[in-house]
Amino acid sequence: MSVxxxxxxxxxxxxxVSKIFxxxxxxxxxxxxxxIRFSPADLYKSKDWYQFQRSIGNHVERKPYLGKKPxxxxxxx
Numbered sequence: 451m452s453v454x455x456x457x458x459x460x461x462x463x464x465x466x467v468s469k470i471f472x473x474x475x476x477x478x479x480x481x482x483x484x485x486i487r488f489s490p491a492d493l494y495k496s497k498d499w500y501q502f503q504r505s506i507g508n509h510v511e512r513k514p515y516l517g518k519k520p521x522x523x524x525x526x527x
Contacts, residue, residue: 477502 463471474493480502481488492499 476506480505 470493474490477493477499478488480486481498486498489496
């Protein structure tokens with residue numbers, strides 16, 4: 451039995467949702483191998499998540515906030 455076209459178009463996962471599930475699976479594997487307590491609610495906001503991001507090389511360092519009118523620019527050497 452075939453599925454009508456209008457239903458067929460809605461039966462796929464959006465890329466944003468797919469990314470969340472992929473990240474959740476990767477984080478689960480990281481927690482399992484490193485014996486860390488796993489909680490899906492900690493995704494994207496726990497210290498363990500940031501450690502995981504740093505270990506796979508996706509961590510982005512934040513620049514310090516200098517205010518609206520900074521008096522000096524930090525060195526970028």
